[in-house]
Amino acid sequence: MNLHEYQARALLERYGIPFPPAEVATTPAEARAIAQRLGGPVVVKAQVHAGGRGKAGGVQVAPDPEAAGAAAARILQLTIKGLAVHRVLVAPATDIAAETYMGVIVDRASQRPLLMVSAAGGVDIEEVAATAPERIHRVSVDPRYGLLPHQATALAFGAYADRGHARAAAQIMQQLYTAVYGVGASLAEINPLATTPDGRLLALDAKIVIDDNELDQRPEIAALRDPTADTPAEARARAAGLSFLKLSGSVGCCVNGAGLAMATMDLVKHYGGEPANFLDIGGSSSPGKVVAALEIITSDPAVKAILFNIFGGITRCDDVAQGIVQATAHVSLRVPLVIRLTGTNDRQAVEILTGAGFAALTDMDDAVRRAVALAAGAA
Amino acid sequence: MSIFIDRTTRLVVQGITGRDGSFHARQMIGYGTRVVAGVTPGKGGTLFDGVVPVYDTVADAVRETEPNAAVIYVPAVAAVAAIFEAADAGLGLIVCITEGIPVLAMTRVLPFLHERGARLIGPNCPGLIAPGRSKIGIIPGTICTPGRIGVVSRSGTLTYEIIHQLSSHGLGQSTCVGIGGDPLIGTSFIHCLSAFEADPDTDAVVLIGEIGGTDEQQAAEFVQRAMTKPVVGFIAGQTAPPGRRMGHAGAIVSGPASTAAEKMAALTRAGIAVMPRPADVVPLLQERL
Numbered sequence: 001m002n003l004h005e006y007q008a009r010a011l012l013e014r015y016g017i018p019f020p021p022a023e024v025a026t027t028p029a030e031a032r033a034i035a036q037r038l039g040g041p042v043v044v045k046a047q048v049h050a051g052g053r054g055k056a057g058g059v060q061v062a063p064d065p066e067a068a069g070a071a072a073a074r075i076l077q078l079t080i081k082g083l084a085v086h087r088v089l090v091a092p093a094t095d096i097a098a099e100t101y102m103g104v105i106v107d108r109a110s111q112r113p114l115l116m117v118s119a120a121g122g123v124d125i126e127e128v129a130a131t132a133p134e135r136i137h138r139v140s141v142d143p144r145y146g147l148l149p150h151q152a153t154a155l156a157f158g159a160y161a162d163r164g165h166a167r168a169a170a171q172i173m174q175q176l177y178t179a180v181y182g183v184g185a186s187l188a189e190i191n192p193l194a195t196t197p198d199g200r201l202l203a204l205d206a207k208i209v210i211d212d213n214e215l216d217q218r219p220e221i222a223a224l225r226d227p228t229a230d231t232p233a234e235a236r237a238r239a240a241g242l243s244f245l246k247l248s249g250s251v252g253c254c255v256n257g258a259g260l261a262m263a264t265m266d267l268v269k270h271y272g273g274e275p276a277n278f279l280d281i282g283g284s285s286s287p288g289k290v291v292a293a294l295e296i297i298t299s300d301p302a303v304k305a306i307l308f309n310i311f312g313g314i315t316r317c318d319d320v321a322q323g324i325v326q327a328t329a330h331v332s333l334r335v336p337l338v339i340r341l342t343g344t345n346d347r348q349a350v351e352i353l354t355g356a357g358f359a360a361l362t363d364m365d366d367a368v369r370r371a372v373a374l375a376a377g378a379a
Numbered sequence: 380m381s382i383f384i385d386r387t388t389r390l391v392v393q394g395i396t397g398r399d400g401s402f403h404a405r406q407m408i409g410y411g412t413r414v415v416a417g418v419t420p421g422k423g424g425t426l427f428d429g430v431v432p433v434y435d436t437v438a439d440a441v442r443e444t445e446p447n448a449a450v451i452y453v454p455a456v457a458a459v460a461a462i463f464e465a466a467d468a469g470l471g472l473i474v475c476i477t478e479g480i481p482v483l484a485m486t487r488v489l490p491f492l493h494e495r496g497a498r499l500i501g502p503n504c505p506g507l508i509a510p511g512r513s514k515i516g517i518i519p520g521t522i523c524t525p526g527r528i529g530v531v532s533r534s535g536t537l538t539y540e541i542i543h544q545l546s547s548h549g550l551g552q553s554t555c556v557g558i559g560g561d562p563l564i565g566t567s568f569i570h571c572l573s574a575f576e577a578d579p580d581t582d583a584v585v586l587i588g589e590i591g592g593t594d595e596q597q598a599a600e601f602v603q604r605a606m607t608k609p610v611v612g613f614i615a616g617q618t619a620p621p622g623r624r625m626g627h628a629g630a631i632v633s634g635p636a637s638t639a640a641e642k643m644a645a646l647t648r649a650g651i652a653v654m655p656r657p658a659d660v661v662p663l664l665q666e667r668l
Contacts, residue, residue, distance in 0.1 A: 108629070109593065111489050266639075313521075313522065342543060
């Protein structure tokens with residue numbers, strides 16, 4: 001789960017990381033009032049789950065409260081990468097002498113947290129990694145002992161010439177590392193960590209991604225989810241316990257298991273179609289889940305055919321077939337449905353479905369080809 | 380022969396009285412797995428299905444029944460503790476089916492296992508099966524047939540799909556291992572490939588990968604350097620958009636190396652035949668056997 005900048009900074013402030021004062025506004029009038037309180041020039045920043053906010057006009061500097069209100073008015077009307085902006089963060093426009101990047105990720109290869117620091121701050125760290133990897137200093141942390149003081153110091157001296165700044169940076173590294181385990185983050189970044197002309201270190205932007213698997217145990221973090229960041233279909237899928245992602249094609253896919261779902265989408269593409277979505281219906285394939293899946297898929301007007309791909313292992317195919325027959329009685333279908341089932345009792349399943357008037361097959365390639373052809377014919 | 384398990388494997392089931400644990404304990408017993416004990420705290424002293432003794436702790440089960448492997452079916456909130464407990468009781472093979480364990484918890488679990496020399500398979504995996512001998516986990520026994528193909532995969536039902544293709548064309552399996560769909564897992568492709576290479580009863584290996592991380596690239600490098608047996612591969616997620624999680628916690632394109640295209644290229648460079656479709660597994664293997 002992605003957090004907004006304002007949420008990330010509020011969490012990191014609890015661990016002692018220094019940020020300039022800032023407040024969230026949802027209207028131009030609020031933005032103007034915050035700028036008034038802060039005094040001096042401010043920066044108004046869109047709070048939206050999308051990278052490249054600056055390029056999209058979502059970050060604007062305002063010299064006075066009137067201009068801050070006007071900037072907020074403009075930004076609150078923006079849609080950045082398909083997401084409407086509902087909030088802005090108003091912060092003082094800080095003078096910057098230098099910018100660094102500081103981040104913690106969980107590294108899959110070493111199976112440990114990895115702390116990264118780069119003097120090339122303020123820009124996209126992926127870009128630095130691609131063009132100048134030697135400018136990123138890394139340390140792999142043994143979680144049994146935590147970030148050791150000498151590890152932090154060594155990284156800090158790699159990025160800062162001044163001893164005082166290096167010491168302050170090493171402390172912020174400790175705070176960031178502690179915050180990662182404290183909030184259940186799979187990624188936490190400060191970019192940039194600015195050095196001000198008077199020699200203070202200040203975090204000017206922050207990003208946190210929470211591991212979804214932490215949310216059950218952390219209701220206060222789960223409450224930070226922004227429901228407006230989900231499309232209605234995604235919200236519906238979440239409520240129904242389905243793993244769903246909308247794509248741009250015309251073949252709706254409903255599959256049990258994430259790996260098989262991906263392979264099914266790939267096969268749609270292989271036969272010249274485009275998948276409309278990723279949808280993992282999970283193990284049980286109960287009628288209730290099938291109904292929810294069908295409603296979510298058919299709510300997309302681009303969908304011209306729906307493909308079910310079910311591997312029946314311990315869940316028997318004939319049970320799944322009964323579930324589909326029951327479910328489709330409750331949903332009016334405007335597009336053709338192709339159902340492929342294989343595994344335990346697949347022949348009985350095909351009989352049940354064929355008897356109910358559905359196209360039912362046991363071969364995955366046959367079913368995908370049929371669905372792709374139907375989607376193309378209806379287009 | 381088979382890898383990691385065989386007819387002599389003695390299994391303790393953690394969470395044996397729960398909904399999933401009891402169902403799959405029966406499935407495993409029905410398949411012939413030697414389930415010697417179950418563990419559910421508070422239900423020690425009872426018998427599961429009138430046959431399998433249940434203990435309060437894994438240590439009690441180890442003392443009384445001498446298992447050498449554990450399988451974990453407990454909910455995510457208790458699964459980390461269950462892994463620590465199994466390793467502390469001295470079990471050398473721990474299979475964790477549970478999905479939903481936080482990745483930061485795994486950073487603490489894995490060093491604990493390494494120190495004790497315990498192998499963890501999973502978490503968030505279907506387990507493993509040596510067809511006709513033993514199974515630990517949830518892979519349906521009905522789709523497998525005994526034979527000489529090794530299967531290793533990050534997925535569940537996609538693995539079943541490929542096993543089903545193999546079985547329906549007369550290609551039986553020596554062992555099928557689902558290593559799990561999470562970012563941090565206990566047993567990698569390389570561990571399994573290395574075991575298959577050493578197993579005299581495995582002739583060829585099917586590797587099923589997906590987007591996310593670079594485990595497939597490391598596996599490819601290992602195959603090129605250290606394997607003599609043929610390997611065929613499949614990578615799921617060619618149509619996955621970047622930055623979005625595709626069901627599995629670990630299935631996310633998070634950089635140029637983690638895409639399906641990049642992984643398929645790495646496998647091809649290492650001399651691994653990459654199947655464009657799951658159905659191509661059979662002809663590709665037949666060409667190489």
